[in-house]
Amino acid sequence: xxxxxxxxxxxxxxxxxxxxxxxxxxxxxxxxxxxxxxxxxxxxxxxxxxxxxxxxxxxxxxxxxxxxxxxxxxxxxxxxxxxxxxxxxxxxxxxxxxxxxxxxxxxxxxxxxxxxxxxxxxxxxxxxxxxxxxxxxxxxxx
Amino acid sequence: xxxxxxxxxxxxxxxxxxxxxxxxxxxxxxxxxxxxxxxxxxxxxxxxxxxxxxxxxxxxxxxxxxxxxxxxxxxxxxxxxxxxxxxxxxxxxxxxxxxxxxxxxxxxxxxxxxxxxxxxxxxxxxxxxxxxxxxxxxxxxxxxxxxxxxxxxxxxxxxxxxxxxxxxxxxxxxxxxxxxxxxxxxxxxxxxxxxxxxxxxxxxxxxxxxxxxxxxxxxxxxxxxxxxxxxxxxxxxxxxxxxxxxxxxxxxxxxxxxxxxxxxxxxxxxxxxxxxxxxxxxx
Numbered sequence: 029x030x031x032x033x034x035x036x037x038x039x040x041x042x043x044x045x046x047x048x049x050x051x052x053x054x055x056x057x058x059x060x061x062x063x064x065x066x067x068x069x070x071x072x073x074x075x076x077x078x079x080x081x082x083x084x085x086x087x088x089x090x091x092x093x094x095x096x097x098x099x100x101x102x103x104x105x106x107x108x109x110x111x112x113x114x115x116x117x118x119x120x121x122x123x124x125x126x127x128x129x130x131x132x133x134x135x136x137x138x139x140x141x142x143x144x145x146x147x148x149x150x151x152x153x154x155x156x157x158x159x160x161x162x163x164x165x166x167x168x169x170x
Numbered sequence: 171x172x173x174x175x176x177x178x179x180x181x182x183x184x185x186x187x188x189x190x191x192x193x194x195x196x197x198x199x200x201x202x203x204x205x206x207x208x209x210x211x212x213x214x215x216x217x218x219x220x221x222x223x224x225x226x227x228x229x230x231x232x233x234x235x236x237x238x239x240x241x242x243x244x245x246x247x248x249x250x251x252x253x254x255x256x257x258x259x260x261x262x263x264x265x266x267x268x269x270x271x272x273x274x275x276x277x278x279x280x281x282x283x284x285x286x287x288x289x290x291x292x293x294x295x296x297x298x299x300x301x302x303x304x305x306x307x308x309x310x311x312x313x314x315x316x317x318x319x320x321x322x323x324x325x326x327x328x329x330x331x332x333x334x335x336x337x338x339x340x341x342x343x344x345x346x347x348x349x350x351x352x353x354x355x356x357x358x359x360x361x362x363x364x365x366x367x368x369x370x371x372x373x374x375x376x377x378x379x380x381x382x383x384x385x386x387x388x389x390x391x392x393x394x395x396x397x398x399x400x401x402x403x404x405x406x407x408x409x410x411x412x413x414x415x416x417x418x419x420x421x422x423x424x425x426x427x428x429x430x431x432x433x434x435x436x437x438x439x440x441x442x443x444x445x446x447x448x449x450x451x452x453x
Contacts (some may be wrong), residue, residue: 032225034241043341052452062343064397064438071434093237113449114440128340128354132347139343142433143426 036043039121041070044131046124049074049114057100058119059126061111061138068116073134074105083107086133099124106134108141208216216371218251223368226361227376232383239361239387239425243354249332252364286369289380294385300411308399311404332357342354343430346423348397 041047043062048055051074058072075088086106088095095104099122126134204212218268222242229235242248279299280292287295313321331338339345340354360382376384393412400407401418441449 032221034245035226037244037246038309041338049448051448062341062434068441069438069441071437091409093233111437113438115447118447124242127237128243128337131340132351132426135340135347139347139426142437143429 036123039117039123041077041119041121044084044126045121046116046126047072047119047121049112049119055120057104057122058110058112059098059106059131059134060119061134063116069113070116070119071138072112072114073106073138074110074112075100075106076110077102077104080107083109084137086130086137088130094127094130094133095153097127097130103153105152106137108137111141112139136145178304219364219368219371222248222252222361223365224372226384227369227374227380229380229383232379235380235383236358236387239365240357243357244336246333246336249329251334252360253329253333282370283366283385286373287366287374287385288376289377290378291381291385294382294389296391297389298385301389301396304396304407305399306401307390308396310404328357343434344427346418346427348418348423349420352395352398355391356398358391359388359395362391419453 029141037045039045041060041063043060045060047058047060048068049058049072050056056074056076058074061071061073063070084107088098088100088104088106090096090103092102098104214414225242226235226238229238232241277296279295281304283295284292335341337354337357340350342350346354354399365384366388368374375381391417396407397398397412397418399405400412400416401420
């Protein structure tokens with residue numbers, strides 16, 4: 029019997045997929061959180077290599093299983109204020125898919141922020157309000 | 171959230187349906203009673219087990235085990251092939267109730283799977299078996315309160331959706347994260363059961379670390395899955411299986427999910443009004 033190999037997802041704009049979005053003149057990797065076809069927009073959570081100690085963060089080391097799944101080329105931090113609504117035409121789908129456990133961590137962080145903050149006020153420290161994310165083998169996170 | 175709550179009651183069962191089907195198939199008494207067509211279906215199921223179960227049993231380290239489990243769950247073909255075959259299993263092939271009652275406390279899982287997953291895995295296998303019995307008690311209660319057709323329909327819908335968009339429930343803001351987590355755990359349990367069955371069917375004793383990794387994660391995911399059942403009032407889930415702090419307030423979760431959906435809608439509306447391609451802009 030031939031061995032089974034899981035299919036490699038093609039680059040495609042889909043929820044949990046990875047896309048590049050331009051933020052401050054730089055292309056950033058972003059995980060697609062939701063897609064709104066009618067408005068031709070998607071909500072994405074973009075990552076950055078910048079460490080910001082004052083904020084709740086999901087850190088994804090490049091060499092971790094999650095980092096490899098996202099096809100990261102450096103250690104990446106995801107913060108709640110990294111949520112953006114982006115026109116689909118401004119997103120470039122790339123290889124990579126967010127693993128289930130990491131995506132649920134991101135949902136907890138984003139939903140906690142959306143639910144409690146008006147748009148534009150996502151930079152406040154959410155440590156007191158965020159649920160403790162489940163342990164997940166993505167590397168360290170706070 | 172309604173489908174997400176109703177469906178897993180039958181869509182998967184900690185792998186018990188799979189194990190029961192195989193157990194019965196390998197019982198000579200049952201095998202002889204099968205028709206030629208039914209035997210052919212079991213042979214096909216064995217091929218499916220080998221294909222997917224071997225993939226998990228080929229894991230190269232502990233972290234690789236869950237990665238492979240999730241890789242299978244992300245493949246629509248897996249859902250179509252496994253649940254399609256399970257759904258086609260003869261309805262007559264179920265462990266008879268008398269046999270099930272006799273098995274309670276007989277260390278069935280540790281005895282059967284321990285030979286192939288290793289003696290180090292037995293303690294966790296006992297936990298899995300206990301969880302399976304708790305699940306069956308919950309299912310028995312639920313079966314008495316919901317029409318069979320409704321259960322079957324919800325199960326079919328859930329599996330059909332997974333065959334089109336695997337793990338679709340993770341993506342829905344209307345499915346609260348703790349509920350999505352439980353559903354994912356239920357599916358993972360089926361894959362662990364499949365792998366353990368393949369070890370038995372293939373006669374392949376796996377290395378101790380692998381057997382332990384499979385059994386440990388299977389036991390953990392079984393409890394995560396049961397957290398959903400424990401959160402439904404009236405379900406008989408003991409506190410030592412799912413402690414109070416692991417149980418959800420489903421009503422509060424549902425309200426929160428509605429608030430989250432509204433918040434997403436507001437965010438989008440603000441973005442539309444702004445006209446900016448990336449909102450909020452960083453200018």
